[in-house]
Amino acid sequence: AAGVIQSPRHLIKEKRETATLKCYPIPRHDTVYWYQQGPGQDPQFLISFYEKMQSDKESIPDRFSAQQFSDYHSELNMSSLELGDSALYFCASSFTGTSQETQYFGPGTRLLVL
């Protein structure tokens, strides 16, 4: 079965650079979520999109932005990178047509800011 695809899997950036993370949800899933997991921490929700419209958003830095495109893939953009942005970034997708609405996670993008 198709899974959530994330690219790149690993990313190394310098401080103050920009990073773009991409996510391709499971086909026919209508909702995409982004989570950030710091070392030794649980995943923290960043932002979500339902049918290409921003749905929910936590208090994330203005340096972070995201969008979902017509083909349902999503991109998370992070500018002016800081050392503290180093983390594992997950994209997850779900289909709201079921009562469970299980979120299936991609393999994650491991971002290291030097």
Add this chain to the structure above:
Amino acid sequence: AQKITQTQPGMFVQEKEAVTLDCTYDTSDQSYGLFWYKQPSSGEMIFLIYQGSYDEQNATEGRYSLNFQKARKSANLVISASQLGDSAMYFCAMRERRISSGSARQLTFGSGTQLTVLP
């Protein structure tokens, strides 16, 4: 206040034995979903099992079962016949009800339990 509490930072279990990972939650919603995910050292987040707040029976998925006690607001994961490959971090998560039609609801995670299966 913590919405999801996992009080066991680390657990050890002998291979082939059963183990219970604890999870308590806090919500004022009547409609919510509870999930368990497994995160091996490689980092991916693997969905294991789901329990809906209105489900009257405990969920089961192969060797995984969920001991759901709604009045106590607990949703413990039981892994039977542990295998070496079960060694991983396990997260309990909750999805509360949708605010409005069409809006997504994110997961809130507990701090996780690191399970080690001993040969």
